[in-house]
Amino acid sequence: MADMVENRYLSAGANRYAAAADWSEDGLVAFGSDANVCLWDPTDSRGISHILGGHTAHVRAVKFLPRDEGDKVVHLVTGGDDKQLRLWAVDSETGSAACVQTVQEHTEPINCIAAFRGAASGNAARRIFVTGGADATVRVWALEAGQITPLQTIKTTKKYMPLTIALSALEEGNGLILAVAGTTNAVQIFTASATDGTSGVDFTLQATLPGHENWIRSLDFLPEKPDQGSDVLLASASQDKYIRLWRIHQGTALSALNATGLDLSADALTPGNKIHKIMAGATKYCIMFEALLLGHEDWIYSARWCRAADGRLRLLSASADNSLSLWESDPESGIWITVARLGEISREKGATTATGSIGGFWTGLWSPSGNTVITLGRTGSWRRWDYDAADDAWKQTFAISGHTRAVTGISWSRDGVYLLSTSSDQTTRLHAEWALDAANNSWHEMSRPQIHGYDLNCISALGPSSFVSGADEKLMRVFTEPKAVARMLSRLTNTAPPSSETEAALPDAANMPVLGLSNKAVDTIPDDADLPPTDSPEQVDPATLVRTSALDTLTHPPLEESLSRHTLWPETEKLYGHGYELSCLAASHDGALIASACRASSLNHAVIRLFETRRWTELRPPLQAHTLTVARVRFSADDRFLVSVGRDRGWVVWERNREEKDGGYGYGLVQANGKGHARMILDAAWAPPPVGGGGVRVFATAGRDKLVKVWVRKAGDEGRQFELGKAITEEHPVTALDFVPEVTGEGSLLLAVGTEAGKLSVLTLRVEGGEVQVLSTLVVKKELCLPKAVMQLAWRPAREGRKGRELAIAGEDGSLRIYAFPSL
Incomplete structure (x- = not known):
């Protein structure tokens, strides 16, 4: 009978770690979400397909291992705060996955994973990957016959914590090169001569690359050309806001300088571009500083290489300045320049992190084809850009979103069109079914009505276009749906629009004032309206304005920018009375009453307060029978009864009074069971x-x-x-x-x-x-x-x-x- 259950919608926000996501060669994205691992195909409008449970703490690192041709199983390696390394077998056709092995060798959280598939040895292909942990160790592993085995443990010489690692092959037969960095301003380079066989690998420290001025967050290798014998490029991204490129060349320093056309004079060889000599087995290599990439205004969390279809190299960097940069080398001068910048425009960041700034981009990923990029922001939501060759431009399209902390309350609208959820991540989100066509409906986040400054604990729909929520503050807030969201929901869900009378009573839209917690109703402004010049005293923050067409022209679920700015619901009422944080609330089915309770350790606060919704006044006296926090209140479907339960181990049933009282119906005690x-x-x-x-x-x-x-x-x-x-x-x-x-x-x-x-x-x-x-x-x-x-x-x-x-x-x-x- 368990097989009779079908998954219709999975929503989960991603963990904010640079290594917590990876995009497989088959087009599947895996990312950590709390203690889960989520699988998502960005080309599928249905969003997350599977949520894999097994870890017991936050997942920090996710990596796909390359698979052999013809193999239907893709292996995924994950690690996190529980110190466990888990191996998953993912079916490339169905996307289903199962954990096949759990290993715990690290003694502290696992921060990063790097993978490389070695050459064939006999009848078996050997896959090598490396993990870095907060225990200041780097561990080398092999995947053989569907199982992972440890090969080597490297202790970082400067006792720093690895935050990023990268692994690559040198020229065929000459071994592997490993780069390690983290809570230090230098990159350590290790090499190993063995790439196959059963004798294992032995990485030894060969060089330390200086230059960065802060912790290093990302490393990535890529051969400059797909040909054998090509130089290997290493990109290192740091909290110092810079990206440094390094060249690994086989041969002597003189041959390397000749190959790159650099100045051979003694004055040119400053400490900043010192040539580092290394060995891999019996083969000599040298490492040179290649370029310094400037442009980001804040920490850089990730830098990843991609080879375009025409062979050109591209580098994607994600930064805390809310932007993605795509870098290419100019074919004439060889200078690395930004060819595209995606994300936030500085002047539109907004006055607060709630309404504008998304807290930076934590990682950037390339699709296998290089024609799509995705990035993760503070809100746990993904953003996606597709390359349009006709316009030679990157165009943003909708992706997926989700809560980043515990979902503390849910409530369906009375007609079941949408679902409201509220969370400890201080947001309320509205989810609805996108009626794409008769055969393809998919669920998406359609609105973010409330972005708060306190953890939200409870929510209840009041009617077709309003709800009430309670948070870690002493009051409740009532919100009303704006016209822009009502029209968008009607269009995207293929449901009846609000009547002209109803729509006329709704506000246009809402925004949040600077340093405020209350969403204020605002009027939309025409698309062609001119804003005051930037040097004018009347200049307003563009992030606080809502254009008329912001939601009216959408033919797909809103993008993250629209969700966080244009889909807020205006707050219409505040309900006071409780002395501590709200613990629970419920609205009667007819929408006439709201019952609520707060955290309590005494009789005075362990009460249920009733508020009527015509004049928004409290019906006194409050209902008193519990001795500790009331955990839940529920109205019966006909609103005749109210039941309350709590920490005092008891339940209480209340019945509605026959006579109207202060604009609403009060409730009286029917039965109290203190030892339920x-x-x-x-x-x-x-x-x-x-x-x-x-x-x-x-x-x-x-x-x-x-x-x-x-x-x-x-x-x-x-x-x-x-x-x-x-x-x-x-x-x-x-x-x-x-x-x-x-x-x-x-x-x-x-x-x-x-x-x-x-x-x-x-x-x-x-x-x-x-x-x-x-x-x-x-x-x-x-x-x-x-x-x-x-x-x-x-x-x-x-x-x-x-x-x-x-x-x-x-x-x-x-x-x-x-x-x-x-x-x-």
Whole structure:
């Protein structure tokens, strides 16, 4: 039954490490995301295809090993903060992957991996790769017969931490060259004479290349020409904002100088371009400083070579100045120049990192063909540019995005058109299904309504065009959808646009003031409107303006620039009353009430506050029954009941008052069970109400005591007491629950269960009188489960013409997933 689950959407932000991503020869991108490894084909609009779990801490380094021709399996090596080196076998046809080996030789986190495939030895091809760790060691490995074995351990002579390594072959038969650098301003060069056979390799230190003035972040080798005997070029990128190019030449220093046409006078041989002599086996080589590349204004995180189809060499550099630079050597002068600069324009960085500056680019990758580049920013989102030969220009297109920290709350819009998610990364994101055509629908982030200065903890949709969220501050904020986003969503999701009356009431767009936390409604400005000159007192930051066509002309999901600047929702209300950080909130299904709670260690703060949404006032007095933090509040589908659970191990059921009170309906205590579970209760969910409003009422609670408890109130029970109908034992603490909003055709209830270990299951329950039976359990297969706790679950509201059900899953690992259950 586990095979009945289908993956519809995977969203996860990438880890911000220069070595945490790689692009395979087959066109597959792998990148670290928290403790996961994500696989993504940039040519496929569906985004991430697989999330691989296994690591227990952040993944810092990812590298594909080149495969033999005809081999359908590609090997991927990953390492990170858990000190483990994992080998994955990736099927090049299906993209599925499995971990085949785990090795732990490093004693500190693994920072970088470099790979090289050696020549054939007998009947077996030998693949060499190297890892660098925070334990100040570089370790050499071999992949043979689908397994990795250690060959050599090199301790860095200056006791620095390797942050980058590069590996290349010298002329055939003459061995390997290894460059190592990191928390030092020099590059160490090692060589090994053996490239095949079973005798192993023995790297020895040959030279130390000075010149940089700060830590070195990236190294990359490439032969200058594909011919045998060609010189090898090394690019080194540093925090000193410069890239240095080095030439490795076979022969003497004199032959190297003659080959490059450099000045042979003694005055020309300054310390900066000193020639370093090295040996690989019995062959002599020399290393010379080739060029200094200037242009970036901040740290450079990565520099990678690519050979174009016409044989020209190109270098791609990614910098903290929010730009990518493409470098080429001028064919006449030989001077390296920037032929294209991609990314942010300096004057449009914005006033704050929230609305403008994306915190730099952390890595840049070439596609196998060299016609596409991608880069990663602070927000965890990828940006992509494709080369248009007709226009001789690089054009940006949409890529993928995701949360970079735990997803703490999710909420479907009332009609199920979009899903809202909020996270500890201080953003709220809106995800919707792009109706590309009848056969190809794919999910994407369509809007980023809220970018905050506090970690966000909870969210709930209020209606078709508004939501409320709570963060690590003492207030809640209410947001309304702007016209620009409403029109874009209608067009891209192929749903009905808002009525003219509704649209007229919506603001045009929103922006965030300097050093502010509140999104302000703004009017869009015409595309042809002239801005004041830069030296004018009225000059405004272009990043704070929203052009009329910013979203109206989009035919694809918005780019990262649009998401972070043009898709904000204006804040319409603030709701005060709590004394500490918000822990949970929920909006009633009719949108009339908001129930919320905050972190508490005393009776005074362990209360539930109700706010009515007509005048945005609090209904007093607050609901008081808990003694510690309330972890979750949930309204029943008909809003008649409210259930609350918390750290005090108890649950409380409240019932709506019959009389209207202060513009809204208040709630009164029905039943309090102070010993509902043996440990704290983390979630609760109401089953769909009985037809006609009578009959049996059911809700479920999830506890850290590894139990799911189903509570039942029998039909016609005058005492209005809920009694335990069933206790279901799980292997791990239960962290999330949600009932399908409707009863099945057979009269059963479907309950989704998520645990602290990331396990997912769907229980089919039958309630007869006060008895609860578990008819069946659908356990989601291990490959689709999470490596960390399930934070929340939410079934998508049923939609006309759609078969089966879809479940949204919020993970502590920073992933947001939507799984389809076609048979439900």
